[in-house]
Amino acid sequence: MSDFTNHPVRTIAGKDIADARRDRFILIVTGFIALAALTSLITGAVALSTDVATYNDAKATLLALGKSLDSIAAPEFYPLKLLRGAIEQFEIIGAVLGILAGFRAAVSERGRQTLALIMTRPVKGWQFLAGKYVAGLVLLSTGLLAVFALAALALQLSSGVGLGLGDLSRIGIVWLVASAYVMVFYGLTFILTLWMKRPANALLISFAVWLLVVLVAPQIGDTLDPDNQVAGGVFKQLQVPKAEQDRIKAGYATFETVRNGIEAASITKHFERFSFAVLGIKDTYTGKALGPILVEKQGDFLWIFLTSLGLAVLMIARPINANRLTKE
Structure with missing residues (x-):
């Protein structure tokens, strides 16, 4: 009882983590994310490994012939680019994991007497909710850490x-x-x-938000971008000078503002922009x-963290009506 009184947030978080370990729901969904990420990664890693082996064979042949390596250009390999598919899986399935975990964490306190019992103890409402949030943060971040670690290991072993240390950072x-x-x-x-x-209505609304910000808004932004209509970009393929690009873009500035605004409304797009830049995928x-890169992308970084922090504060700060929640 003393430990519960002195550390209510830790105790509640520990209980939620223990419950999650027993039902293995988050573990199973995290496993699906890992499988999807590794599947998208392995194909590219095998191709990169073939390129590396080809270069090494060519180098060995030149050395065996007594020739200088100056006659063969040393290519630059960027294994982190292969994480593109994995990041796209995180954007979609990771968001679903957050929704389902948040729903389960909240619905577990409804329709039963556990919440009313907890609120009779010397625990403040914000402490109870903070414990639930901390549990979700620990569970989800640990699951994602395992997936990222597996992806890094797969890159190390299969890409050649x-x-x-810079790549790992x-x-x-x-x-x-x-x-x-x-x-x-999760917080939403x-x-x-x-x-x-x-x-059930809350779950439907959450998935409606997921559909809009994860799938619809980014797709609209990409589809309406004139420079995305050709692989690699129209301007790049036509070798249009930067000054000429700016002049052409000025002709549809309003359209570009609207298009970019749709993208900017999606937290998924901010995560993609940040990740693609840091990993060098773009x-x-x-x-x-x-x-x-971090200086340039600090806007995307802050957008994500401030949104997450704002929802955390909103989740924890609002008082609990235990009687209402237990009458289901």
Whole structure:
């Protein structure tokens, strides 16, 4: 009892984590994310490994003939680019994981007497909700960490290109942002489920939001982007100078503002922009130092973290009406 009184947030979080470990729901869904991420990764890794082997064979042949390596250009390999498919899986399935985890965490306190019993103890409402939030954060971030670690290991073993400390730090940064991204959907669904009269409606609204911000808005933005109509970009393929690009874009500035606004309304697009830049998936950032990228992408970073933090505060700060929640 003393431990419960002195550390209510930790105790409630520990109980939720223990419950999640027993029912293995988050473990199962995380397994699906890992499978999807690794499936999208392996194909590209095998292709990269073939390129590396081809280069090494050519180099060995030249050396055996006593020739200089100056006659063969040393290619630059960027294994982190292969994480593109994995990031896209995180965007979609990771958000679903956050929704389902948030729904389960909230609905478990409805329609039963456990919440009313807890609220009779020396526990404040915000402490109870903070414990639920901490449990969700620990469970989801740990699951994502395992997936990112598996992806890094798969790259190391199958791509033929070793990952350096800089590569691992980039993956770690993206993992932190991915955790905040998933917690946005966790917090949103938890709030809706705990305070709407019918939990099923909360789940439907959460998935409607997921559909709009994860699938619809990013797709609209990509489809309406004139430069995306050709692989690699129209301007790049036609080798249009930067000054000419700016002049052409000025002709449809209003259209571009609307299109970009639709993309900017999607937290998924912010996560994609940040991740693609940090990992060097987008050609513009390939081989670029991490520091300038983080400075340039701080807007996307702040958008994700402030949204996650705002929902966390909203989730924890609102008082609980235990009688209402137990009358189901």
